[in-house]
Amino acid sequence: MGTMSVAERIRRPISDRELRRRWDATRELLEKHDLDCVFTQGNNMHLGGYVRWFTDVPAEYNYHMTVLFPADDEITLIRTSGSPIPQWGLRGVKEVLYAPFCPTLNYTADLEAGLVIDYLRKRNPKKVGYIGLASINAGLMKKVLTAFSNVEFVDITDEFDMIKALKSAEEMELIRETARIHDAVWSALPAIVKPGMYEYQIRAEVMQLLMNLGSEEHLLFMATAEPRKACGMSTFQYANRRVKEGDYGVLLIEVSGPGGYYCESARNFCFGEPYKEMQEAWDVAVQAQQLTADxxxxxxxxxxxxxxxxxxxxxxxxxxxxxxxxxxxGYDLIERPAAMASHEFGEETMEIRAGMNVSLHPYFIDKVQTVYINDNYYVTEQGAEKIHKTAPEIIIL
Known part of the structure; x- marks a missing residue:
């Protein structure tokens, strides 16, 4: 195992050139703010993309993984000792520090924080940045701030999130491949869904196809109902309904492709022609999606x-x-900027820029139907280019 290369073991590794682009952009940000070091953390693949962006190593399975990125050296990673990273999988990483911590074992937060504190003490920094306060666990942050009361800590998340949101040509190639996987599943859906199947069986068939096509991580939300009843979109726990003739449903596919880049797509489907209320709602949803794409x-x-x-x-x-x-x-199922509804305690401050991969998803639910359409768009200087190729139509089974 030790002699294997990244290319042999990883289905779609990001290139060394792309990693260097990211590191260079980060060092420019550190220089701008006169930072000795920056750190961030993730704990899953769906919403832990900061870690993979720096290393092409995903944070996984809800165990925290911390990236320490110094201005003048290679990366240090901190990871639970339960899953060591093979040497062939490490690029731009000088060392990996391991400790047996787990988020359900409260006292182990001290082990994790202790490794970060030791690292920073050896470097004697004057000014340290951090990225993604919503992703860094409280145990780590509290211990670090207490240990270095004379160090200035600076939140550089807003500027970093913009760097991460602007996709390179290589990243967009991977995103388009993810969208092709989605489109292939929509083409196959009429061959998968049959009367008499349970919803959990449909989910299993869709997930197997996604995995065979190269998807790395899989989130599916699906529900069905009789005409003129809302079906919603449920998780796997609520998938014990048997589908019958005349039913309709909604399927949301939120999966990454080879390389770990996310798209998401959703369609309604039905046995036979859609009933009047659903078709009317669908037509409005399509109009709303186009309005916002513009x-x-x-x-x-x-x-x-x-x-x-x-x-x-x-x-x-x-x-x-x-x-x-x-x-x-990108590496995250949801990343900034977000079209988030206004809230009294905070709102999105970022703008749309050329180079972003943006998902738009109108969702209507009332007493007589549930409608959901979802597609990705690439933002250019001239406007948005739709990435998914599946027609904005209800899928007839």
Missing amino acids: LLTPGRPAKEIVAKYNKFVAEKGYSQEGRLYGHSQ
């Missing part, structure tokens, strides 16, 4: 998109989005 222009505040979406659908008599209407994607 708003994906450089310089536009992301929060403006959800406001205009909500105004449009409210005028049509459908449910507004109170949470998240759209967002950028």
Whole structure:
């Protein structure tokens, strides 16, 4: 195992050139703020993309993984000792520090924080940056701030998130491959879903196909119902309904492709022609998605998109989005900028820029139907280019 190369073992490794681009961009940010070091943390593949962005090594299985990126040296990783990283998988990493910590074992937060504190003490920094306060666990942050009361800590998340959101040509190649995997599953769906199947069986068939096509991580939400009843979108726990003739449903595919880059897509499906209320709602959802796709222009505040979406659908008599209407994607299922509905305690401050991979997902739910359409768009200087090729239509089984 020790003599294997990245290319032999990893289905789609990111290139050394791309990693160097990221490290160079980070060092420019450190130099701008006069930082000796920056650290960040992740604990899963779906929403732990900071770690993989730096290393091409995913954070996994809810165990915290910390990246320490100094201004004048290679990366140090801190990871639980339960899953050591083989040497052939480490690029740009000088050392990996291991300790037996686990988030459900409260006292082990001290082990994790102790390794970070030891690292920083050896470097005697004056100014340290951090990325993603919402991702860094409280045990680590509290211990570090207490140990270095004379060090200035600086939140550089906003600027870093913009760097991460602007995709290189190599990243976009991987994102387009992910979208092709999604499109292949939509083409196959009529051959998968049959009357008499349980929802959990449909999910299993879809997931197997996704894995065979090269998907790395898989999140599926699906539900079915009789006509003129809302089906919602449930998790696997609630997938024990048997599908029958005349039913309709919603399937949301949130999966990464080879290389770990996310897209997401959703469609309604039904046995036979859609009933009137669902088709009417679907047509409005398609219009709403196109309206917001046209708003994906450089310089536009992301929060403006959800406001205009909500105004449009409210005028049509459908449910507004109170949470998240759209967002950028990459190594994270959800990354900034986000078209997040306004909230009194905080809101998105980032703007749309050329180079972003943005997901838009109108979602209507009321007493007689559930409708959900979702596709990804690449933002250019001239506007948005749709990445998914599946037609914006209800899939007839």
